[in-house]
Amino acid sequence: MNARTASTLVLITGGLLITYAALDARKGTVTSDVTYKRIYSSFLATVALGVAADLAPAIVGPFAILIIVAAWAKHKGALGGIISSSATTAASTSAAAATGGTTTSGPTNTIGGAQ
Numbered sequence: 618m619n620a621r622t623a624s625t626l627v628l629i630t631g632g633l634l635i636t637y638a639a640l641d642a643r644k645g646t647v648t649s650d651v652t653y654k655r656i657y658s659s660f661l662a663t664v665a666l667g668v669a670a671d672l673a674p675a676i677v678g679p680f681a682i683l684i685i686v687a688a689w690a691k692h693k694g695a696l697g698g699i700i701s702s703s704a705t706t707a708a709s710t711s712a713a714a715a716t717g718g719t720t721t722s723g724p725t726n727t728i729g730g731a732q
Contacts, residue, residue: 618675618678619674620671622674622678623670623674623675623677623678624670624671626670626677626678626681627667627681628667629685630663630681630685631660631662631666633685633688634655634684634688635659635660637688641655
């Protein structure tokens with residue numbers, strides 16, 4: 618992966634993280650203090666990854682893709698995701714029924730301070 622591609626992925630990643638923070642704030646699921654911290658940390662991470670993309674694009678590019686996938690997985694459906702939460706629940710229920718198990722509701726994910 619070349620430096621230009623890695624830098625583009627880093628910018629997309631930063632924009633996506635800030636967009637998700639703004640969407641959470643708009644829905645009212647997080648406080649303004651948490652929103653500020655998430656946007657500020659996303660900005661700092663974007664700058665750091667941008668500098669690292671110039672030095673080691675082969676490492677930073679795939680890492681940026683990993684961050685995009687993690688952010689998407691945490692916010693399924695926030696931007697009209699491909700897999701909605703109801704489809705995920707249906708798949709989980711059918712998998713449990715096929716194996717003779719039961720589905721349980723686990724703890725909520727609080728990565729990044731979001732509830």
